[in-house]
Amino acid sequence: MRIGILTGGGDVPGLNPCIKTLVYSAIDEGMEVVGIRRGWAGLLEYNPDDPQVCEQCTIPLDKQNTRKIDRSGGTFLHTSRTNPSKVNLAEAPDFLRPPLAEDAEGDQR
Numbered sequence: 001m002r003i004g005i006l007t008g009g010g011d012v013p014g015l016n017p018c019i020k021t022l023v024y025s026a027i028d029e030g031m032e033v034v035g036i037r038r039g040w041a042g043l044l045e046y047n048p049d050d051p052q053v054c055e056q057c058t059i060p061l062d063k064q065n066t067r068k069i070d071r072s073g074g075t076f077l078h079t080s081r082t083n084p085s086k087v088n089l090a091e092a093p094d095f096l097r098p099p100l101a102e103d104a105e106g107d108q109r
Contacts, residue, residue, distance in 0.1 A: 002031065002032040005023075005035050007079045009039070009079065010081065013073045016070050016073070016074065016075060017070040019066060019077065020069050023061045023063065034059070035061045037056070037059060039077075040083065041082040043084070044087065046058065047095050049095065059077070
């Protein structure tokens with residue numbers, strides 16, 4: 001099983017210790033953990049069909065790369081103030097837009 005961690009809305013002091021605890025617990029249970037970089041903005045830019053973008057928007061999390069993150073505040077995954085419910089469809093990346101609907105005559109709307 002794979003789980004993702006996304007931090008959004010702003011930094012708070014306890015995020016890194018929470019990330020570390022979640023990563024350690026998940027790995028001990030046999031799960032894979034992926035961090036989403038830059039909060040909701042990173043998730044909106046994530047395109048599973050583009051490996052280069054995948055590397056920019058995600059990071060595999062393990063005990064080695066999260067070992068010391070609880071020593072600093074904020075979130076090492078970074079965050080954004082992006083609110084996904086307020087993103088206009090016209091501003092969304094093409095791969096997230098629904099396909100154009102066809103009307104009864106077969107014309108695209």
